[in-house]
Amino acid sequence: MDIKNQFPIFKNNPDLIYFDNASTTQKPQCVIDAMVNFYSSCNANVHRGAYKIAEQATAQFENSRQIIAKFLNANENEIIFTKGTTESINLIAYSLESKLKPGDEIIISEMEHHSNIIPWQMLQKNNISIKYAPINNQGEIDIKQLESLITTNTKLISVIHMSNVLGSINSLDQIINLAKQNNILTLIDAAQSISHEKINVQELNCDFLVFSGHKIMGPTGVGVLYMKAKHADSMEPFLRGGQMIKEVTKNNTTWNDFPWKFEAGTPNIAQVIGLSKSIEYINELGLDNIKIYEQDLLNYLLLNLKNIHDIDILAHHNSSGPIVSFNIPGCHPYDIAKLLDGKNICIRAGHHCAQILMESLKINYTNRISLFIYNSKKEIDYFIEHLLKVITILK
Numbered sequence: 001m002d003i004k005n006q007f008p009i010f011k012n013n014p015d016l017i018y019f020d021n022a023s024t025t026q027k028p029q030c031v032i033d034a035m036v037n038f039y040s041s042c043n044a045n046v047h048r049g050a051y052k053i054a055e056q057a058t059a060q061f062e063n064s065r066q067i068i069a070k071f072l073n074a075n076e077n078e079i080i081f082t083k084g085t086t087e088s089i090n091l092i093a094y095s096l097e098s099k100l101k102p103g104d105e106i107i108i109s110e111m112e113h114h115s116n117i118i119p120w121q122m123l124q125k126n127n128i129s130i131k132y133a134p135i136n137n138q139g140e141i142d143i144k145q146l147e148s149l150i151t152t153n154t155k156l157i158s159v160i161h162m163s164n165v166l167g168s169i170n171s172l173d174q175i176i177n178l179a180k181q182n183n184i185l186t187l188i189d190a191a192q193s194i195s196h197e198k199i200n201v202q203e204l205n206c207d208f209l210v211f212s213g214h215k216i217m218g219p220t221g222v223g224v225l226y227m228k229a230k231h232a233d234s235m236e237p238f239l240r241g242g243q244m245i246k247e248v249t250k251n252n253t254t255w256n257d258f259p260w261k262f263e264a265g266t267p268n269i270a271q272v273i274g275l276s277k278s279i280e281y282i283n284e285l286g287l288d289n290i291k292i293y294e295q296d297l298l299n300y301l302l303l304n305l306k307n308i309h310d311i312d313i314l315a316h317h318n319s320s321g322p323i324v325s326f327n328i329p330g331c332h333p334y335d336i337a338k339l340l341d342g343k344n345i346c347i348r349a350g351h352h353c354a355q356i357l358m359e360s361l362k363i364n365y366t367n368r369i370s371l372f373i374y375n376s377k378k379e380i381d382y383f384i385e386h387l388l389k390v391i392t393i394l395k
């Protein structure tokens, strides 16, 4: 897509080739402008002022909730603003703690990001156990094996939609169906898929879905938790303070309505407005067009990578998203990334916050390329040219 000129970072760094989009995405001018405009024209706190700019700030903030709800096909009150995917998952783990009892079980998978592992490990102190569904050789959660882990004690299945290491996309329909048949709650980590796949929470019928603004061209410091409305009353608020209350007396407090009950304190107003702008930008480009463009780029990248002698490309197949991990025997991923940085090419090296996945794949780290809509085949050519040079230096 010919949109690179809409991203100031590339104007300020004309030679930059940015292939680390699974880590964070670059921001288009319209997103930056939306935040600057808020601060320069109607900066005020939301939900409290009786004056015009406060009303404007509140209207922009709540309008952003509507835009995001529509994007996910959710109801407006089912969108809770958080700091990011990590905070959204922590919120659910904290809120579920009082509802779970010793002996209850949570199923996650071996391909989860640490942020969908550690919050559940926190519950092990209450004798709640975690079961890990293994992955198959296509790099997807093995549904049969996941099914075999379900017992009458299973209370939640919490899984990643698109792997941040492999790009593989899990079959959410099957997983959520299994959960529903067994009366189990579902949480979907859509941190990676949100910018590449159409997500319709009503069709998915999941209970919770989470993502971070910064992975979809929005700012850092804002994330979303979709929570099905029917859970609103029974879930405990995570953070407590202003905004999330209806009435406070010396000994008692009543909670605000849903979703504000879960949004304590002054929210990240400018970031929420920036995020809604990035969603509008994605809508203008069209997720269908984005997918076609990215698939073409991805095929081109894979074709070129496969020509490299000895390369080990981790489980990847036709329906995977635009994330590719690989290893080259004799070359440390960090050395490859560092040497490519000398040519202004940003790629990732490491375990990608997925050490359980690394363990199951019997590796310690990979190099990872993650593509996005402002990348091009020309950039891939340049990357391959220099990757080959780097391999010659390191071998």
Ligand SMILES: Cc1ncc(COP(=O)(O)O)c(C=O)c1O
Pocket (backbone or CB within 6 Å): 022, 023, 084, 085, 086, 087, 113, 115, 116, 160, 162, 163, 164, 189, 191, 192, 212
């Ligand atoms: C799949 C997945 N889940 C969760 C996260 C955590 O996101 P954040 O650090 O924005 O909270 C990431 C970030 O890389 C991710 O890729």
